[in-house]
Amino acid sequence: xxxxxxxxxxxxxxxxxxxxxxxxxxxxxxxxxxxxxxxxxxxxxxxxxxxxxxxxxxxxxxxxxxxxxxxxxxxxxxxxxxxxxxxxxxxxxxxxxxxxxxxxxxxxxxxxxxxxxxxxxxxxxxxxxxxxxxxxxxxxx
Amino acid sequence: xxxxxxxxxxxxxxxxxxxxxxxxxxxxxxxxxxxxxxxxxxxxxxxxxxxxxxxxxxxxxxxxxxxxxxxxxxxxxxxxxxxxxxxxxxxxxxxxxxxxxxxxxxxxxxxxxxxxxxxxxxxxxxxxxxxxxxxxxxxxxxxxxxxxxxxxxxxxxxxxxxxxxxxxxxxxxxxxxxxxxxxxxxxxxxxxxxxxxxxxxxxxxxxxxxxxxxxxxxxxxxxxxxxxxxxxxxxxxxxxxxxxxxxxxxxxxxxxxxxxxxxxxxxxxxxxxxxxxxxxxxxxxxxxxxxxxxxxxxxxxxxxxxxxxxxxxxxxxxxxxxxxxxxxxxxxxxxxxxxxxxxxxxxxxxxxxxxxxxxxxxxxxxxxxxxxxxxxxxxxxxxxxxxxxxxxxxxxxxxxxxxxxxxxxxxxxxxxxxxxxxxxxxxxxxxxxxxxxxxxxxxxxxxxxxxxxxxxxxxxxxx
Numbered sequence: 001x002x003x004x005x006x007x008x009x010x011x012x013x014x015x016x017x018x019x020x021x022x023x024x025x026x027x028x029x030x031x032x033x034x035x036x037x038x039x040x041x042x043x044x045x046x047x048x049x050x051x052x053x054x055x056x057x058x059x060x061x062x063x064x065x066x067x068x069x070x071x072x073x074x075x076x077x078x079x080x081x082x083x084x085x086x087x088x089x090x091x092x093x094x095x096x097x098x099x100x101x102x103x104x105x106x107x108x109x110x111x112x113x114x115x116x117x118x119x120x121x122x123x124x125x126x127x128x129x130x131x132x133x134x135x136x137x138x139x140x141x
Numbered sequence: 142x143x144x145x146x147x148x149x150x151x152x153x154x155x156x157x158x159x160x161x162x163x164x165x166x167x168x169x170x171x172x173x174x175x176x177x178x179x180x181x182x183x184x185x186x187x188x189x190x191x192x193x194x195x196x197x198x199x200x201x202x203x204x205x206x207x208x209x210x211x212x213x214x215x216x217x218x219x220x221x222x223x224x225x226x227x228x229x230x231x232x233x234x235x236x237x238x239x240x241x242x243x244x245x246x247x248x249x250x251x252x253x254x255x256x257x258x259x260x261x262x263x264x265x266x267x268x269x270x271x272x273x274x275x276x277x278x279x280x281x282x283x284x285x286x287x288x289x290x291x292x293x294x295x296x297x298x299x300x301x302x303x304x305x306x307x308x309x310x311x312x313x314x315x316x317x318x319x320x321x322x323x324x325x326x327x328x329x330x331x332x333x334x335x336x337x338x339x340x341x342x343x344x345x346x347x348x349x350x351x352x353x354x355x356x357x358x359x360x361x362x363x364x365x366x367x368x369x370x371x372x373x374x375x376x377x378x379x380x381x382x383x384x385x386x387x388x389x390x391x392x393x394x395x396x397x398x399x400x401x402x403x404x405x406x407x408x409x410x411x412x413x414x415x416x417x418x419x420x421x422x423x424x425x426x427x428x429x430x431x432x433x434x435x436x437x438x439x440x441x442x443x444x445x446x447x448x449x450x451x452x453x454x455x456x457x458x459x460x461x462x463x464x465x466x467x468x469x470x471x472x473x474x475x476x477x478x479x480x481x482x483x484x485x486x487x488x489x490x491x492x493x494x495x496x497x498x499x500x501x502x503x504x505x506x507x508x509x510x511x512x513x514x515x516x517x518x519x520x521x522x523x524x525x526x527x528x529x530x531x532x533x534x535x536x537x538x539x540x541x542x543x544x545x546x547x548x549x550x551x552x553x554x555x556x557x558x559x560x561x562x563x564x565x566x567x568x569x570x571x572x573x574x575x576x577x578x579x580x581x582x583x584x585x586x587x588x589x590x591x592x593x594x595x596x597x598x599x600x601x602x603x604x
Binding site: 006008024027028031032034035036037038039042043046048049050051052053067090100107108109110 | 276327328329366382384386416417418419420425427433434449451452453454455456515541542554556557572573574575577
């Protein structure tokens with residue numbers, strides 16, 4: 001593949017995770033990620049099933065579901081599957097398309113080299129993780 | 142099921158009259174294999190024969206090969222398809238091109254060059270047949286892989302091949318005795334199947350240009366964005382930008398070839414709602430190969446890769462090749478028969494003590510599980526009213542994601558380390574538990590250790 005579709009590059013450029021990435025690097029990233037659409041109700045990440053990936057929502061919404069109970073939704077620009085990919089452990093939740101969903105995907109084994117090759121993206125991810133951790137521990141203050 | 146089959150080609154095997162350019166397929170058929178030729182288990186070693194339920198339709202390909210290679214020549218593949226169609230008595234209207242589609246009531250109308258066909262269920266098996274080039278300035282005047290000339294016409298010439306995937310390396314390999322210099326350029330580094338330990342990447346047959354590159358023999362691999370191709374009096378100028386931030390690189394060459402892939406000729410289906418994914422515009426499909434966005438329309442053949450399955454560890458299905466989609470077709474036929482025609486053959490019942498050895502034999506030998514790793518699974522249901530039922534080979538995703546009776550699905554999986562091992566999925570009260578069994582140096586999964594681990598996994602089902 002020699003050039004990524006312009007619409008994918010445009011979509012990625014509008015997502016905060018890539019806010020610090022230049023045009024050439026974004027083009028390169030658009031070649032690395034896989035793009036996929038999911039039907040309403042389709043499971044993307046599966047609780048307890050190994051070998052999953054990192055997912056970034058490009059369009060649509062997804063539901064976080066643990067053992068059949070919903071715990072919130074994720075929208076455009078949000079990502080999931082990173083903990084499972086980084087730790088090499090099965091996910092602890094299902095992620096289910098709440099309506100037709102479009103995601104960019106990086107397979108689990110490719111996440112580490114991707115992050116090392118794109119440190120500004122890794123830094124943005126780290127900040128997002130820090131915010132999640134802050135929210136999760138806010139009861140202490 | 143009452144059906145009609147139309148094909149734009151004049152006879153079976155149209156694609157193989159043109160490609161692969163250098164004559165031989167990438168998929169192998171081993172005339173002599175550990176399993177008896179013609180048996181179901183033999184299909185694991187024969188990637189190219191189509192399959193039927195009758196024994197006479199099995200293993201047609203090896204009987205047509207001349208012994209010079211275990212990769213069939215494309216004429217041998219074409220002959221295999223023609224033989225299957227003839228022996229199976231397939232009724233196909235050739236030379237009939239689909240030109241348009243519209244909905245009519247619960248069904249569809251297919252407009253063709255031979256008039257209109259009305260059907261309840263259309264199945265599109267149009268393949269990845271349309272050459273595709275990205276929107277790069279100047280690329281419109283560059284020949285596509287499909288337009289490659291005879292290799293001798295490249296004698297003594299400098300060639301820039303846009304792309305670093307299989308077709309790029311196929312051409313580079315074929316040009317080695319002819320070209321003065323070969324450059325392969327694209328943004329991503331080359332991936333080799335022997336490194337990814339999967340079918341992802343350039344296959345071993347075409348690795349020679351890579352070795353030439355790393356030994357400094359003259360082949361150049363460049364990781365760069367292709368910015369522009371310009372016609373010059375002497376040939377072409379290719380302007381690129383290195384992916385590593387090293388700045389621009391400009392190449393003056395005699396020929397440029399775009400090995401940028403193929404896309405399915407999906408016609409007007411997107412205007413009816415069919416969704417596609419990625420730059421190749423492969424239709425997005427449910428696990429049973431139904432269009433996402435155009436319910437009631439189904440796909441077969443290589444475009445069934447639009448139903449990617451679980452894609453564990455990022456490894457794709459084999460649905461883009463015969464040895465993968467031939468099994469998808471069987472599943473689709475069963476699904477259509479059940480859903481639209483009320484045909485639902487009785488499934489075999491199993492005795493409880495037969496389940497364990499049966500499943501171990503399947504993960505050791507079943508061609509569906511070996512060719513479609515992590516994708517297709519042997520499925521057993523434990524149904525209070527019907528007993529223990531062999532529900533056949535089905536998409537693993539279907540078993541994992543849809544509720545239903547308690548049961549077990551077994552498949553073969555592989556990981557990035559190159560291990561191949563059985564995987565067991567137990568469905569109990571609609572919750573799924575995954576068990577990964579150990580690998581084995583001889584790929585023998587009928588050992589005492591496997592027997593014990595599978596027995597433990599089956600415990601909650603009372604098997």
